[in-house]
Amino acid sequence: MKIILETERLLLRELTQEDYPMLSAILQDPQTMYAYEGPFSDEETQAWLERNLKRYKEDGFGLWAVVLNETGAMVGQAGLTWQSIGDTKVLEIGYLFNRAYWGKGYATEAAIACKHYAFSVLQAQEVYSIIRDTNSASMHVAMRAGMQVRTRFTKHYRGVDMPHLAFSVKRDDKHT
Numbered sequence: 001m002k003i004i005l006e007t008e009r010l011l012l013r014e015l016t017q018e019d020y021p022m023l024s025a026i027l028q029d030p031q032t033m034y035a036y037e038g039p040f041s042d043e044e045t046q047a048w049l050e051r052n053l054k055r056y057k058e059d060g061f062g063l064w065a066v067v068l069n070e071t072g073a074m075v076g077q078a079g080l081t082w083q084s085i086g087d088t089k090v091l092e093i094g095y096l097f098n099r100a101y102w103g104k105g106y107a108t109e110a111a112i113a114c115k116h117y118a119f120s121v122l123q124a125q126e127v128y129s130i131i132r133d134t135n136s137a138s139m140h141v142a143m144r145a146g147m148q149v150r151t152r153f154t155k156h157y158r159g160v161d162m163p164h165l166a167f168s169v170k171r172d173d174k175h176t
């Protein structure tokens with residue numbers, strides 16, 4: 001088990017195939033996945049997991065499992081991936097949590113830890129969160145992590161045109 005980051009309450013570690021059941025509890029929950037046009041199928045969940053295992057090998061980072069320090073329970077996933085905004089490749093902080101654990105500040109705590117990792121370990125100059133314009137919970141997390149809106153664009157995903165906002169924070173900004 002490769003541990004990447006530790007915060008006051010959370011531990012971020014690489015996902016493994018054994019995490020599939022906990023991952024499907026998140027990615028196959030319709031309410032959690034509303035911003036993604038509905039829940040993932042078994043195949044989409046497995047493909048998502050494999051894509052991240054590949055990212056660990058190829059990029060050295062990806063979306064990681066977020067577990068509670070105290071119990072070891074997996075409460076979500078968060079981490080860093082390469083994404084595109086038009087023709088520009090950007091480093092993005094992503095986060096998705098099990099609904100049973102929402103509203104406890106876990107996403108904010110994980111996002112801030114990922115931001116510090118991007119600046120201190122990956123030496124990034126800027127890090128983004130790309131958020132659907134209907135997803136106010138996620139916007140709150142981005143703002144709590146010190147981000148501000150930089151641009152708006154439309155993403156074509158699962159057959160739907162979705163207006164998105166690109167939030168970011170720069171290395172030279174003040175950090176929480």
Ligand SMILES: CC(C)(COP(=O)(O)OP(=O)(O)OC[C@H]1O[C@@H](n2cnc3c(N)ncnc32)[C@H](O)[C@@H]1OP(=O)(O)O)[C@@H](O)C(=O)NCCC(=O)NCCS
Nearest residue numbers: 032095096097102103104105106107108131136137138140
């Ligand atoms: C977005 C998500 C990760 C937030 O997780 P969380 O652990 O509940 O977030 P936090 O407890 O850290 O709360 C962060 C902020 O969001 C606010 N918030 C939480 N849920 C909210 C909601 N439904 N509507 C508006 N604000 C909300 C909180 O009040 C808090 O803001 P504050 O600090 O200014 O009071 C979680 O709702 C989720 O997994 N959603 C589905 C997946 C998703 O949309 N991921 C992001 C894709 S871009």
